[in-house]
Amino acid sequence: MSDDLVRVAVDEERCIGGGQCEMLEPEVFLLDEDEVISSVIGSGELPRPRADVVVHRCPGAAISIVEPQRPSE
Amino acid sequence: MSASAASTPTLAPEIADPRLYLDSIPHERFAQIRAMPGLAWHPYGDNGFWAVTRHADVRAVSRNPKVFSSAIGHTNLWDLEADALEARRSLIDTDAPDHTRLRRMVAGAFTPKNIRRWEDAVREITVELLDEFMNQGGGDWVDMVAAPLPIRVILSMLGVPVADADYLVELSNYLVEGTSDSQSLPPDAFGNTTELRLLPFNSPASHALFEYGDEMRSKRRAEPCDDLVTHLVKAEAEGGRISRHEYRHLFHLLVFAGNETTRTAISHGAMALAANGDQWQRVLDDPGLIEPATEEIIRWATPVLHMRRTAATDCELAGTQIAAGDKVVMWYAAANRDEAAYADPFRFDVGRGDNEHFAFGGGGPHLCLGAFLARLEVSVLLEEMAARRMSLEQRGEPVRVASNFVHGVLSVDMAPGGNP
Numbered sequence: 455m456s457d458d459l460v461r462v463a464v465d466e467e468r469c470i471g472g473g474q475c476e477m478l479e480p481e482v483f484l485l486d487e488d489e490v491i492s493s494v495i496g497s498g499e500l501p502r503p504r505a506d507v508v509v510h511r512c513p514g515a516a517i518s519i520v521e522p523q524r525p526s527e
Numbered sequence: 528m529s530a531s532a533a534s535t536p537t538l539a540p541e542i543a544d545p546r547l548y549l550d551s552i553p554h555e556r557f558a559q560i561r562a563m564p565g566l567a568w569h570p571y572g573d574n575g576f577w578a579v580t581r582h583a584d585v586r587a588v589s590r591n592p593k594v595f596s597s598a599i600g601h602t603n604l605w606d607l608e609a610d611a612l613e614a615r616r617s618l619i620d621t622d623a624p625d626h627t628r629l630r631r632m633v634a635g636a637f638t639p640k641n642i643r644r645w646e647d648a649v650r651e652i653t654v655e656l657l658d659e660f661m662n663q664g665g666g667d668w669v670d671m672v673a674a675p676l677p678i679r680v681i682l683s684m685l686g687v688p689v690a691d692a693d694y695l696v697e698l699s700n701y702l703v704e705g706t707s708d709s710q711s712l713p714p715d716a717f718g719n720t721t722e723l724r725l726l727p728f729n730s731p732a733s734h735a736l737f738e739y740g741d742e743m744r745s746k747r748r749a750e751p752c753d754d755l756v757t758h759l760v761k762a763e764a765e766g767g768r769i770s771r772h773e774y775r776h777l778f779h780l781l782v783f784a785g786n787e788t789t790r791t792a793i794s795h796g797a798m799a800l801a802a803n804g805d806q807w808q809r810v811l812d813d814p815g816l817i818e819p820a821t822e823e824i825i826r827w828a829t830p831v832l833h834m835r836r837t838a839a840t841d842c843e844l845a846g847t848q849i850a851a852g853d854k855v856v857m858w859y860a861a862a863n864r865d866e867a868a869y870a871d872p873f874r875f876d877v878g879r880g881d882n883e884h885f886a887f888g889g890g891g892p893h894l895c896l897g898a899f900l901a902r903l904e905v906s907v908l909l910e911e912m913a914a915r916r917m918s919l920e921q922r923g924e925p926v927r928v929a930s931n932f933v934h935g936v937l938s939v940d941m942a943p944g945g946n947p
Contacts, residue, residue, distance in 0.1 A: 470626070470627055470630050470631070470634065470892050470894070471630060471631050471634035471635070471638065472634070472892075472894045472898075473634070473637070473638045473639050473898075473899060474894070476638060476639050476640065477639045477899065480639070485634075485635075485638045485640070487635065488635070489631065490631045490634040490635040490638070491631070511883070511890070513590075513888070513890060513891055513892050513893075513894035514627075514892050515590060
């Protein structure tokens with residue numbers, strides 16, 4: 455259950471380019487060279503415990519977990 | 528603290544007196560404060576501050592910059608008059624959106640990927656310093672290794688000639704003095720004519736550092752290079768993305784912070800390795816421990832002991848009511864020894880897992896810009912020491928800085944030990 459994959463997203467307004475996400479999960483986050491803003495590369499999927507750590511450690515509180523989409527009613 | 532505070536707060540034992548820090552951080556007093564209910568109030572000057580000492584509470588303050596502002600008051604314990612606050616304002620004393628804009632201006636040079644590009648340069652300098660240290664049979668570790676390593680790296684990044692390194696180390700040392708009770712410089716040193724209260728650290732050395740930065744700026748304007756000063760000069764020229772004032776203060780901050788803090792980590796790290804031979808032996812036996820050992824050294828050293836915030840609104844923390852305008856001081860030195868956050872926090876453990884220490888700040892947006900550079904410098908040093916099977920023996924007590932703000936070491940005599 456805890457190995458469920460979740461998707462992560464970056465709020466560009468809040469990103470300070472601190473690089474914690476790129477340090478922790480270099481396969482998922484990349485800091486843009488010019489703007490120094492983090493963005494998600496690839497599918498942006500991580501096991502939930504690892505996603506929680508990145509969210510916890512982001513100094514700008516810019517990373518969030520995107521809950522799996524529910525079918526619209 | 529508002530006069531209408533509902534109840535009398537618990538009073539913290541004295542922790543602001545710089546003399547308390549001469550032998551070591553007053554850890555027993557911090558442990559006492561951590562154990563007090565809510566937040567303890569610490570009288571200081573005409574008023575006082577809330578002493579935030581628990582790991583979780585430091586994090587809560589650091590990560591809530593809208594409530595706990597870096598801009599509306601000074602980030603050191605004492606207050607500044609409004610004009611001095613403006614005159615001295617650097618990246619450290621800003622909130623979003625100014626902080627985000629300024630930070631992004633320089634953050635690109637300090638990302639994990641871009642810092643890794645400096646690994647060879649860091650190694651080259653480290654090898655040279657360690658070889659000299661071993662050839663001399665040891666000596667003052669601060670002077671021979673801990674101080675020159677970070678300053679030479681940050682100056683290379685900025686584009687400052689190596690020949691000027693000693694001068695900038697000297698200026699940086701005078702700035703540290705400004706955080707203690709003893710200032711040895713006359714107010715007009717280095718041709719300074721600015722009132723000291725308008726200068727960072729109240730020090731005429733700040734004037735000299737500004738002047739040096741201005742000189743660099745002129746040189747790079749005339750002849751751009753591939754360095755950080757050129758990058759900032761371009762940002763200033765291109766539509767004023769950075770002001771003249773901001774440039775001067777960024778240059779000042781990069782020189783000071785890039786020099787003083789990692790020097791402290793490397794000094795305390797060497798003493799910890801000398802005192803805990805078993806821990807160094809673990810690293811020698813298992814190179815996989817270089818990374819956690821680096822984090823542990825940085826936690827152990829906690830080069831910056833605290834930062835202050837000022838409450839922008841009435842709020843509550845740890846069950847304590849805080850009034851708008853109150854000073855709220857995050858004691859990283861205390862949080863990094865919090866029993867609730869670390870198993871056996873007073874044990875130096877190179878294998879410590881999940882080491883979310885607050886030596887680079889409390890987890891919020893003012894996260895140390897040079898965190899990855901500091902990690903690189905410490906880890907390359909450990910790698911090169913391990914490659915030489917080199918251990919350290921401390922000869923005598925260190926000379927420490929009497930400061931409640933930086934955990935500085937002025938000198939410590941070390942000898943290279945045998946090859947285990």
